[in-house]
Amino acid sequence: MFKLDAARGAYVRSPAIVRRALAPLLRLLPTSFIYGRTYRNWRATIARGASDNCFAAAFQLSSLRQLMAKAQAGSPFYADLFARTFGPEFEAATMTLADFRKLPIIDKRTLAAAGDAMLAVPKSSMDVAHTSGSNGEPPFSFYLDRDRSVREIAFVHQVWSRTGYEPDHAKVVMRGFATQVPSGRSHEWSPALRELRLAVFPMTRVDAAVYLDLIDQRRIRYLYGYPSAIETFARHLNRLGRRPKLPLLGIMPISEPLYGHQRRLFDKIFGDTPIAPFYGLSEKTLFAAELTGQPDIYEFDPLYGVAELIGDDGAPLTRIGQEGRLVGTGFVSTGMPFIRYDSQDRAKLVQLPSAENGQRLRVSGIMPRRKPDFLISHDGDRIVAIDLTPEDPAFFEDIEGYQFFQSVPGLCVIKYVAMPGGCDEKVERIRSELARKAKGKLDFVVQRVEGLENPGSGKRAYIDQQLDLADY
Incomplete structure (x- = not known):
């Protein structure tokens, strides 16, 4: 080494x-x-x-x-x-x-x-x-x-x-950074790596406006992050009627599939930018x-x-x-x-x-x-879900499996299957942690179930989203 x-x-x-x-x-x-x-x-x-x-x-x-x-x-x-x-x-x-x-x-x-x-x-x-x-x-x-x-x-x-x-170019990072509590700081500049790190959960329209100001001030031309986070940012900019002052030179998505509708949205908001x-x-x-x-x-x-x-x-x-x-x-x-x-x-x-x-x-x-996938907030905004759950295994020591369910904007049901002998009260730790992260944009309730349904492919959806995302 x-x-x-x-x-x-x-x-x-x-x-x-x-x-x-x-x-x-x-x-x-x-x-x-x-x-x-x-x-x-x-x-x-x-x-x-x-x-x-x-x-x-x-x-x-x-x-x-x-x-x-x-x-x-x-x-x-x-x-x-x-x-x-x-x-x-x-x-x-x-x-x-x-x-x-x-x-x-x-x-x-x-x-x-x-x-x-x-x-x-x-x-x-x-x-x-x-x-x-x-x-x-x-x-x-x-x-x-x-x-x-x-x-x-x-x-x-x-x-x-x-x-x-190249490594000496500055870039925006929209992944793996959560709003700092209690300070409420939603962004961080890393001079060593030349990264402007932006919180993606939650990301409001006000956040998006602040983020674009920061991008313009630092004249950043490269955008890196979850496609779902970049999509949320782009949708906010579209509603705000704003665009970066300097055209982007590159978009570098990570961790998720990149869908056709996202490519079309990026092209509309950021222009013909290489991906x-x-x-x-x-x-x-x-x-x-x-x-x-x-x-x-x-x-x-x-x-x-x-x-x-x-x-x-x-x-x-x-x-x-x-x-x-x-x-x-x-x-x-x-x-x-x-x-x-x-x-x-x-x-x-x-x-x-x-x-x-x-x-x-x-x-x-x-x-x-x-x-x-996305969850929908009280005010109808899309919430990036990939950074939602904590990675610490201790949060899941009494849970065999779980799934988010949403049929009402602003409300998310955490369905879970308890381990044999598991203590249901410990699920409250997960609910309270998610509520803290959501900062009032979402409410969470927990529901114990005997099993979670899998589709024919055997892959259970992370979010059972019953709302039509085309409306948001």
């Missing part, structure tokens, strides 16, 4: 008070130091992989063999799995992709049951992370390398560079960028990991147009190896990976396990 890379990642994930304290020093540092040599090397490697299929395929196989060797040597779970799959004489250094695909597919439950036996390095040397639980299930906890952020951001910036964006979407996972197993000029067609980067598309029977899909589950094996964070990990996301096959195309899988119609 490179200590400076770990320090850079720690800064990004540190509390706001820490970032503000370090801001006077960091604003004096050049961008090249903030990201460092590892970042520059990865940008060069990713660019080479994009133009050299032979290099990309060889890099992927070499990285996969290194990951397998690390898992075999350090993880009791994987050492046992490899021995049962390949026999006691397994050698990662000579493994082929065909051998690799003999391994069983693993999921969250398998990882959770294995516990620390999954780890290939000491737990104390890693960061704990959580999925948000926004599919109506409790969050999933796992571990990531402390120095992974620099590698991760190199892939992200390579995609964003299609719009002209650079990518697909990734918190577990750092898969990374794909939308192909330029081909909306909704995504190509997975073979330098990031191994991407597979499998049928419900676990067999690889081979017919173009077939729909299946995305399975990933990641190289960016390897202390807790994710090998043939079922993302629970679905997509349709466009192009199979092969040596000739650099082992690049192409898909369309990605349907994530975390589905974006």
Whole structure:
């Protein structure tokens, strides 16, 4: 692990008070130091992989063999799995992709049951992370390398560079930042990362006007965040009759699918602005960028990991147009190896990976396990829901599953299934936390149910929205 890379990642994930304290020093540092040599090397490697299929395929196989060797040597779970799959004489250094695909597919439950036996390095040397639980299930906890952020951001910036964006450019961030209570502060400027961070929950029309003033004052030309948050911002600007003084140069959506109606809205409000979407996972197993000029067609980067598309029977899909589950094996964070990990996301096959195309899988119609949606406030505004629930697993220790239900503007029912022996009173913690976040825009009530309905796809909606969003 490179200590400076770990320090850079720690800064990004540190509390706001820490970032503000370090801001006077960091604003004096050049961008090249903030990201460092590892970042520059990865940008060069990713660019080479994009133009050299032979290099990309060889890099992927070499990285996969290194990951397998690390898992075999350090993880009791994987050492046992490899021995049962390949026999006691397994050698990662000579493994082929065909051998690799003999391994069983693993999921969250398998990882959770294995516990620390999954780890290939000491737990104390890693960061704990959580999925948000926004599919109506409790969050999933796992571990990531402390120095992974620099590698991760190199892939992200390579995609964003299609719009002209580079690390020394300022950007608006509409994700992962909540209004600070009790101060009520709804925005924060990070001089080190040149980010204007804006609260997206709740985002009122008044907020949107203030945000646009801040964007104009700082002459920011790039917008990054949840599509649902950018959509809410754009809708407010449309009602206000306002536009940025300087045309945007790039829109970089994250974490959610980008829908056709959103593209049309962005075009109306922000003009013909390049959009650079990518697909990734918190577990750092898969990374794909939308192909330029081909909306909704995504190509997975073979330098990031191994991407597979499998049928419900676990067999690889081979017919173009077939729909299946995305399975990933990641190289960016390897202390807790994710090998043939079922993302629970679905997509349709466009192009199979092969040596000739650099082992690049192409898909369309990605349907994530975390589905974006909106709640409607008392005054008829859309409320971005992706940042609604807390990530702390302690909030869900007595809940087996939950779902938001709305049929009246301003009122949200939290339906939940209690764990055996669970204490219903603890659900009040979730309700009160959400009410605090909503700042009077929404009221919440809780309702215990025996079960939650799943559609035919097996994916329960995060929000059972009974209101017609076209009216809001």
